[in-house]
Amino acid sequence: MANDPTHQFQVFKIVPIEIGGMDFSFTNASLFMVATVAAASGFLYFSTANRGLIPTRMQSVAEMSYEFIASMLREGAGSQGMKFFPMVFSLFMFVLTANLLGMFPYFFTVTSQIIVTFALALFVILTVLIYGFYKHGLHFLSVFAPAGVPKVLLPLVSSIEIISFLSRPISLSVRLFANMLAGHITLKVFAGFVASMSAMGALGVGGAILPLLMTVAMTGLEFLVAFLQAYVFAVLTCMYLNDAVHGGH
Amino acid sequence: MFVTPAFAQGAPANGDPNAATGAAPAGEVHTETGVAHDAHGGGVFPPFDHTTYSSQLLWLVITFGFFYWIMQKVVVPRVGGILEHRHDRIAQDLDEASRLKAEADAAVETYEKELAAARAKAGTIAETAREAARTKAAADRAAIEAELAEKLAAAEASIATIKAQAFAEVGAIAEEAAGAIVEQLIGPKASAEDVRAAVASAKVEA
Numbered sequence: 001m002a003n004d005p006t007h008q009f010q011v012f013k014i015v016p017i018e019i020g021g022m023d024f025s026f027t028n029a030s031l032f033m034v035a036t037v038a039a040a041s042g043f044l045y046f047s048t049a050n051r052g053l054i055p056t057r058m059q060s061v062a063e064m065s066y067e068f069i070a071s072m073l074r075e076g077a078g079s080q081g082m083k084f085f086p087m088v089f090s091l092f093m094f095v096l097t098a099n100l101l102g103m104f105p106y107f108f109t110v111t112s113q114i115i116v117t118f119a120l121a122l123f124v125i126l127t128v129l130i131y132g133f134y135k136h137g138l139h140f141l142s143v144f145a146p147a148g149v150p151k152v153l154l155p156l157v158s159s160i161e162i163i164s165f166l167s168r169p170i171s172l173s174v175r176l177f178a179n180m181l182a183g184h185i186t187l188k189v190f191a192g193f194v195a196s197m198s199a200m201g202a203l204g205v206g207g208a209i210l211p212l213l214m215t216v217a218m219t220g221l222e223f224l225v226a227f228l229q230a231y232v233f234a235v236l237t238c239m240y241l242n243d244a245v246h247g248g249h
Numbered sequence: 250m251f252v253t254p255a256f257a258q259g260a261p262a263n264g265d266p267n268a269a270t271g272a273a274p275a276g277e278v279h280t281e282t283g284v285a286h287d288a289h290g291g292g293v294f295p296p297f298d299h300t301t302y303s304s305q306l307l308w309l310v311i312t313f314g315f316f317y318w319i320m321q322k323v324v325v326p327r328v329g330g331i332l333e334h335r336h337d338r339i340a341q342d343l344d345e346a347s348r349l350k351a352e353a354d355a356a357v358e359t360y361e362k363e364l365a366a367a368r369a370k371a372g373t374i375a376e377t378a379r380e381a382a383r384t385k386a387a388a389d390r391a392a393i394e395a396e397l398a399e400k401l402a403a404a405e406a407s408i409a410t411i412k413a414q415a416f417a418e419v420g421a422i423a424e425e426a427a428g429a430i431v432e433q434l435i436g437p438k439a440s441a442e443d444v445r446a447a448v449a450s451a452k453v454e455a
Contacts, residue, residue: 009295011305022303029301030308037316044324051331053338059331066328086321094316115302119309181296 005188009112009181029116032101032108040097065093069234076238081245087127088241091120092234099180099226103219111229112180114173121173124237132244143243172236179229183222190215423448 015026044065047058055063069089073081095111102109110116132140144161145154193211197204295301424444431439 006295011295011298011301013304017304023300024307025304026308027301027304029305030312033308033312037312041316041319041324044328045319048324048327048331051327051334053335055331062324063328063332066325066332086317086325089325090313090317090320093320094313112296113301113305114296115299115305116309119306120313177296 005185005192008108008184008188011108011113028108029110029113032098032110033116036094036098036101036110039101040093044093065089072234073238073241076235077242077245081238081241084127084241084245088234088237091124091237092230095120095176095233096227096230099230100223102180102184103222103226109180109184111176112184114177117173117177118169120176120233121169124172124240125169128240128244131241132247135244136247140244140247142247168236168240172233176229176233179225183218183225187215187218187222190218420445420448420452423452 011027011029013025013027014031017024017026043058044062047056047062050056050059052059066089069092070082070085073085073088077084098110101107102112132143136142144158144165146157146161149157190211194208194215197208197211200207424441427448428439428441428444431444
């Protein structure tokens with residue numbers, strides 16, 4: 001059973017809590033959410049504690065991530081979008097830290113749970129919707145009617161736009177979830193090959209070199225994916241926020 | 250996440266990771282049978298096990314909410330402040346540098362102006378000195394020339410006096426000598442009138 005590649009995604013209770021018939025237990029998923037938040041906020045808090053004019057290495061990493069997201073948001077949603085900076089920065093740092101923590105053996109990957117990524121995506125889309133209607137009122141609906149489209153085509157284009165808007169939370173959450181899930185399963189399967197082949201004796205040990213090299217390469221690729229998916233999540237968040245800030249243009 | 254060595258040795262040696270689950274036949278891993286998961290949900294693929302959703306959502310809200318709060322209240326203002334402070338400081342230093350440069354340029358300009366003035370003044374002084382020297386030399390020469398001319402005139406006057414006196418004395422001596430000669434040659438003493446007339450005529454003839 002230990003070789004079951006989906007075993008690593010198993011959620012189990014550490015402290016069972018039940019409120020009103022609902023299960024709110026403190027699970028290993030909760031533990032790693034807490035660990036993610038502690039690692040990310042601890043790093044950002046302590047690395048910038050000195051407020052150095054000349055940054056230390058750790059402080060420049062914190063500043064770089066700040067400026068990275070700031071320029072991303074400014075390019076994606078303009079300077080008016082900067083009011084969402086804490087949100088995009090939190091999302092990016094949370095997803096990135098959760099992805100990277102998941103790379104440790106025996107660690108639980110928070111972002112490999114569809115409910116977590118879907119909740120984060122829904123948070124983004126709801127922010128877009130609420131702020132969009134608050135800022136532009138019903139004019140926000142012009143997001144679904146691009147300018148310069150002939151009247152005849154408008155119903156078709158609008159329905160496509162609405163479908164694409166509705167699919168955003170799904171694509172945003174499934175992309176992150178599926179990447180983390182698939183990467184971890186692939187790693188597990190290749191690592192499993194190494195173990196079961198080396199159990200076959202001398203020939204098996206020799207043959208196990210190939211999946212071992214594969215596992216090493218996959219680990220490197222997974223670190224890239226961990227960063228890339230956090231980046232993609234943040235970039236798409238910026239693009240969606242652009243709609244909320246500027247309405248349909 | 251990874252298999253243990255002990256397990257790996259006990260696993261069937263055919264290299265198939267699913268078959269390596271031992272008791273559970275391959276293909277039943279993802280079904281509701283066979284695999285005895287230690288948590289709820291039976292054999293459901295864990296990320297789709299909705300019984301864990303309520304707890305995950307609650308803890309996500311708690312942890313991400315706290316994270317968002319700490320980012321918004323502490324980290325973002327702090328890092329933004331650090332970057333702004335550095336930006337201001339650099340701008341301030343650049344201003345200071347350009348101010349100092351302007352000052353240095355002004356000092357160089359002043360220096361060059363003063364140098365030019367000093368050079369001009371030195372030229373004037375030299376010119377004045379040269380002029381004064383020339384004037385003085387001319388005056389000295391004029392004075393010396395005047396003095397010399399005066400001395401020359403005096404000498405000439407003195408010579409004329411002496412000459413006249415000598416001439417006058419030459420007449421007296423000639424009269425005396427002529428009287429004596431006449432007395433010696435003729436015997437009787439010639440009168441002074443005659444001698445003088447004779448000498449005077451001879452002087453004129455000479």
